[in-house]
Amino acid sequence: MSTQPSPSRVAVDLGPLLALREGTDPAEWSRIRATQLAAGRQAAPLLFAANLAGGVAMLLLTLGIVPVWQIAGWLAILAAVAATVAVRRLRTHHRSDGYAEIEAVRRTAWEGAALGAAWAIVPLFFCPHLPAGIDAGAGMVLAVLTVAAAFSLAPLVLATIGFLAVLGLAAAGQQVLDGHGAAAAGVALFTLGQAAICVTRARGLVVLRAAEIALEERDETVSLLLREFEDHTADWLWETDAARRVVKASPRFAVACGLDPVGINGMSLLQILAGPSWDSGRFAPGLRALAEKLKARESFRDLRLPVIIDGQERWWELAASPRYGEGGQFAGFRGVGSDVTEQRASSDKIARLARYDTLTELPNRLLINESLARAMADAERWGSRSAFMLIDLDRFKAVNDTLGHLVGDRLLVRVAERLAQLMGEGSMCGRLGGDEFAVVVSDASDPNLVERQAHRIIETLSRPYEVDGNTLHIGASVGLAIGPRDGRTAEMLIRSADLALYRSKDAGGGVFHAYEPKLHAEAEERRLLEMALRTALERGELHLAYQPVVDAGTGQLTGFEALLRWHSAEFGNVSPAKFIPLAEEARLIAPIGAWVVRTACAEAARWPGHVRVAVNVSPDQLQDAGFVTTVTQALATTGLPAERLELEVTESVFMHEGTGAVRVLERLLDLGVRLSLDDFGTGYSSLGYLSRTRFSSIKIDRSFVQAAAKGEREALAIIRAVVALARSLGMATTAEGVETQAEHRMVEELGCTKVQGYFFGRPLPVEEARALANRRIAHAA
Template identity: 60%
Template sequence: MSSSSTTPLIQPRVDARAMLGLRDPGDTIDWSRIRAAQLHAGRRSALLFFSAQVGGAALSALALMPLAPHGLLFCWMLLTLGAATWVTVRRLGWRDPNALTATLADVRRTGPEGVVMGLIWSILPLAFGAIATDRASLDLWAATTLVLITAAMTMGMLPLASLSFIAILGIPCIVTLALTGAPLLAATAAFLVALIGVASYSRARALVLLRANEMALAERDQTVSLLLREFEDASSDWLWEVDAQRRVVRASPRLAASLGLEPGTLAGLPLLQLLAGPAWETGKFTQELHELAEKLKRREPFADLPIPIEVEGDRRWWQISASPKFDERGAFAGFRGVSSDVTEQRRATDQIHRMARFDTLTGLPNRLHINEALATALAEADKWGARCAFMMIDLDRFKAVNDTLGHPVGDRLLQRVARRLRSLVSETEMIGRLGGDEFAVVVRDARDTARVEALAQTIIDTVSRPYELDQHTLYIGASVGLALAPRDGRTAETLVRSADLALYRSKDKGGGVFHAYEPQLHVAAEERRVLEIALRAAVEKGQMQLAYQPVVNARTGGLLGFEALLRWTHPELGAIPPAKFIPLAEEARLIGAIGEWVLRTACDEAARWEEPARIAINVSSEQLHNPSFATLVAQALAASGLAPERLELEVTESVFLREGTAAVSVLEQILDLGVRLSLDDFGTGYSSLGYLAHTRFNSIKIDRSFVQAAARGTREAIAIIRAVVALADSLGMATTAEGVETEQEHEMVQTLGCTRAQGFYFGRPLPVHEARLIVSRNGNETIRARA
C-alpha cells in the first residue's frame, strides 16, 4: 500500500502491419485508439514538418543555383512548398482534434503524403547529383540528409508516410552516388538511410507502446476505482488514511457514520482519539488500543487487529488492517488502512466459545471448562502455597426417574438440580456438569477444610429436597466425593481421580453422603483393577465353578431341583465372593460372556440328572437386553439335550426399568421355548404389579430379608409374605422362600403358604459331585439340614 510502489509497464507484441495501418488484428490492444494517437502526434508536428521542408528546399536551391537554371529551380521550390503545404493542411485538418479513435482509412491516407514528398525530393539527386561540383555536391547531400533526418523526426509517428518518404528519397541518393564513382559515399548513404528508417520505425513503435500502457493503466485505475466504490457501498468496510502524526487526512463517509459523527468532522482528528471515544478523556484505554498505538508508533504493518469501540453506549468490535506509506523521497508519510465492523462475527464466536465450554441443557460449565478452571486453581495454589479442592457429585436414584418417567422429565429435573447447585457456590467456587447425572465443584480457596466439608453436606441436603415436576413429587439424592490439593494430588488428572474414588466410596455406602479421599481408596481401586484383569481370564483358565443349592417343596421337603450359583477361586487371591466380582463383571461388560458360560455349563449338568429335577439360573439385566439371548438359550438347550421345562431363569425387577426396553420381548421368546421364569427378590425393589401383568412368570421368589423378619415376628414382613403368596396363587404362580435357615423358619413359610423353599436349612451350595449324589440317592426323599 506504499505510495512509492510502481506498476510495471506492459510489453505487448506490436503488429507491424497494424502499426502501418495496413490491417486491424483485433487483439487485446485497442488499435482504433492507437491510430488516433498516431494522427494526433502527426498533427502536433505538422508545423515543424513544414518548416523543415522550407529550410531544406532553400538550402538545396542555394547549393544548385550556380549549376541549374533558375527558372527550373524556382519551379521545383514551388512544387516542394506546395506539397509541404498540402501535407500540413491535411494533418492540421484531420477531423476532430479531440477524437479518441481513428479508422484504418485515416492512417492509410497518410501514405500518399510520404510518397508525394519523396518523389519531389528525389528529383534533386536524380537531376543534379551527377553534374554537381564538389562544393555544390556537398551542399546538396547535406540538405538531403537534413530533410531525411527531419522527416524521421516529424513523420516518424506516422510510419506509413515516413518510411515511404525515406525509401523513395534514399534509394535515388544511393544509386546516384554509386553511379558517380563514389562507392564509399554510396555505402555511407545506404547505412544512413537504413539507420534513419530504423529510427523512424522505433519512434512509431515507442508511441504505440506508450499509448498501450497509458490505456492499460487508465483501465486499471477505472477498475480499481469502481471496485473501491462498490466495496464501500456494498460492505461494512471502509478506507482511511492518516498522516505521520496519526491524524486523519482521508476517511470514507461510512467511517464517520459508523462512529456516529458527521463526515466532515474527521479530518485532522487523531485516529486513536476517534477509536477511544469517551475513554480518550480518562486515559483508560483497552489493551487492544494500546497494542494498536504501539504498532502505529513502530510504523509496522498489521492485519486483522481487533479493537473494541464504544459507539453511543454500544460495545462494537472493529477489525483494522493498515500499512505505512512513504512519499517519493522515501520519507514516512503516515498509514493507509481498511477497517470493518465484525461485531456480529465476534458475538457468534463468543457464542461458539460459550457452547464449547458450557452445558447446553443446564447452562453450567461443562467438563472442558471445569478442567480448565481446575488447572488454573491448581496453578494458583502451587504459586501461593495454598490449597484448592475438587468435588464430584453423582445423583442418587436419578436413573429410576429417567427410566420410569422418560428422558424429557429427567432433563427438566437436571435443570432444577443445576439451579439449586448454582445458588450454593460463591465467587471462589465453580460448579459444572460433567455429563449425565454427574456434576463437579472446583473450590479455589480450600484453606478452611471444615467449610469445604460443610459445602459438600449442603449440596447433599439441597439436592435431596423433593421436586415438584409435571404433577409428580420426585425424590432423588446426591453422593459426593471430595479431594484436596496438594494433599490428594498435584495435577488435575490426579485430583479428579482421587475425587472419583471418594465418590465411589460414597456410593458403596448407599449414597446420600460425602466422603473425602483416603489413600486406602487408591489401594481398593488398584485391587479392583487387578481383579478385573484376573476376571477377564477366569473363564478361559477354568477358575470359575458352579455350586448347586437345593430347592425343595416347602410342604414335604422333597427335592425339586437346584439353583446354580457362580463361584470363583483364584489361584493366588483365593475364593472371591460373588458380591465382589459380580458387580465388577457387570461394570466391565464381562457379564455376557460369563453368563453364557454359566448357562451352557448348568444345562449340560442338569441334563445328566434324573427327571424331574430342575435347574434355576440367575440372569442379569444386561443379558436380557441382548436381543440374541433367546437364541443363546435355545442353543444351550439343544446342545445339552435338557428339556426346556426343566430350565428356570431367575430375573429381577431392574430388567424392566429401562425405557423402551427389549427385555419383555426377549422374555416372551424364552417362554415360547417352554422355559420357566421366576421373578427374583420381589418386594425389595419397586414391586410394580405391571411386571406380573405383562410377563408370564411361573414363580415369585420372596427375599430372605422378609423371611428372617417374619421369623422374628415382624408384622409388616408377615403381611408382605401373605400378600405375595395370595397374589401368586391368584395368578397361578409358585412362591419360593429364600434364606430358610432354621426349622422355625421352615414351619413359618409352610404356614404362610409358600410352595417352595431354599436355604442353609436344606443345604448349602454344593459342588457338582455332591449335587449329583443327592439327585440320584435322595431325589424323592426329604432334604434335611446340611449346615
C-alpha cells in the same frame, strides 16, 4: 506511494549508491541502505576471518626475514582494526526490511579505510625487504584479499572502495618508489578493476532490492484495495499523520464513527476510538494495543477493539502500515477498518456452545477442566488448596427408563438450577454429561467447609422434584478430591474424585466420600481382578455350586439354584459380590452367563425328571436378543426339557423396558422356560409388571425372613402380602435364607410353598448335588 522514479526503473546513480548524496526517492533509498547495512552485518564474521587468515599467511611468508617484533606489532594492529570493524558491524540494529539514514552508510567508509591502512603497512614497510620470491607471495596475498573484498563487501560500496583505495595507493606508491613504473600502473589498473566489479555488483543488488520494495508496496496496495472493495468485512479506509490525527478521512469512515466527514479531519484517532472512555482513562485492551502499535510505528492487522457509536457498543477490526515521506521521514499510518460486531457475536456464540451445556446452560466438561486447571495453578502460586467434586445422580436412570428422556431432561434442568443456587464466590458447577455434574472450588483451604458444601449438595439434590405432574425422588453421590494433596494436575485430581465417587456409589449412594490413597490400591485391585476374570473361563477357574430348594411342607427336594463361584489362581476364592458386578461393568457377563446356562442345563439333565435347576440372569444379559439363542441351544444340546429350567431375574430388569428386556423374557417364556422373580420388594416394586409377565414363582429376600424371625411386624406383614399376592396370581413363593427350624416353621405357617437356606443345605459341589438329587429327599441338616 512516491511518484519519483525508483532504482528499479532507471540506472542507479553512483552518488546515492556511494551514499555521497540522497536518492530521488528518499524513502526507498532509506530501505535500500538498511538492506546494505544488514548485509554488511551478516558478512562481518567472514571479513574478520579473512583478515586473520591473510595476516597469518603474511606471518608465515615473512618469518625469519622481517624482525619478529615488527610483524607481531603489525598483526596486533590488524587484529585490533579487524575486530573493531567486525564489532561495529555486528552491533548495528538495522534489518533488511527496515530503514537507515545516509550517515550510517557514510560512516562505513572509515571502517574500510582503516582496514586498508592496516594492510598498507605490508607493501610500504615489509615488501621492500623481502626477497623476490617472497615479495611475489606477499603480493599474491594482497591480490586475493582485494578480490575477496570486492565480492564479499559489495553491498557496502563506500567501505569497499575506501579499503581498495588506501591499499591500492600504498601498493602502487611502493612500486613507484622502487622504480617499477609499469608494476605501479598494473597495480592501479587492478585496483580500479576491482572497484568497478564492486560497483557493478552493488548496482545489481540495489536494483534487485528496489524491485522487491516495489512488489511489497504493490502487494500492500492491492491488499488494501481488495479488503476495501472486495471483502465485505472491510468497510472503509483511514489515514493519519505523524501526530496520529485523522487526515483525508473517507466519508464511509466518518459515517462509521458517527461524525461529520469534514470535521473529523484533524481529530485524534485514539480519541475518536476511545469515545466516552477518553476522559476516564479506562481504555479497552484493544485500544491500548493499537496505541502501542502506533507508537512503535509497526504494521498490524486483525486488531479488534470495542467502540461506542451513538451509545451502542460496536466491534471494529483494523489493519494498517506506516507511511514515509520523500525524505524518509515518518508520515503517519494508512489502513482499513471494518465493523465485525456480527462476526464477533457469532464467534462468542460458538465459543459459548463449545464451553456450555446446551440443556442446562451450565459449564460443560471443557470449561470445567479449564477452570480446574486455573484454580490449581492459582492454588500452587499462592500456596493454597483447590477442590473438585464429582456428582452422580442416584436412580436417575429409572426416571429416564420409566418416564422417558423428555422428563429426564427436564429433571436435569431442575437439578442444574438447584446446584447453581448452592455455588458461592469461588465455586463453579457444571455438567460433564448424562447425569454427572462437577463442582470446582477455587479456595479449599478449609476442608471442613468443602465437606459441608458436599453435604448440602446431597441434601438439596435429594429433595423431591415436581416435573410434569410427577413427584420424582432421586439422590446424589459425591466424590471429593483436594489438590494438590490428591493430585498435582487437573487430570490427576479428576481421577482421584472419580475413585472417591466410585466408593460413594459402591456404598449405596446418597453419601459423599473424600479421596483416600487406598482407593488407588482398590482400583488397581479391581483392574487386576478384571484382567484375571477375562481369562477365568479359559483357565477353568469358574465352577457352579448347587443349593437345594425344597417343598416347605414335605421337605422334598424340588430343585437346585446354580450359584457361580470363582477360584482364582492368583486371588484364591473371590466373592460373587465382588466379581459379578465387575463382570457386568467389564461386559464379561454375557460369555460367563452363557457358560453358566450351558453347564447348569448339562448337569440338570443328569437329575431325576422332577428336579429343576434355577439360574440367575443379569439384566445386562437380557439386553442381548442373542440370549434366547443361547438358552435354546443349551436345551437342545443337553436334552433338558424347557420346564425344568427356571431363570431368576430381579426387579431391576423392568427398568429397561425401552431396551427390549421384557421382549426377551416373553420369547423365553414362549419356549416353556419358567420365570422366577428374585429379591421381590427390595428394588423398584411395581404390581404392573407382575400382571404383565408370566412368573411361576416369587422369591422372598432373606432380609425379610430374618427380620420376621425376630418378630418385626413390618417384615411379617410384607411376607403375608407377598404370599397372598402370589396365590391370587397362581404363583409359588420361595423363602430364601432359612437357617433354623424356627424360621422354617414360620415361613411354612405364613404360606410359603418352597424354602431355601442353610437349614436344608449349603451350596454343594456338583458331585454332592448329583447324589442328593438322585436320593430325591432332602434331609434336614
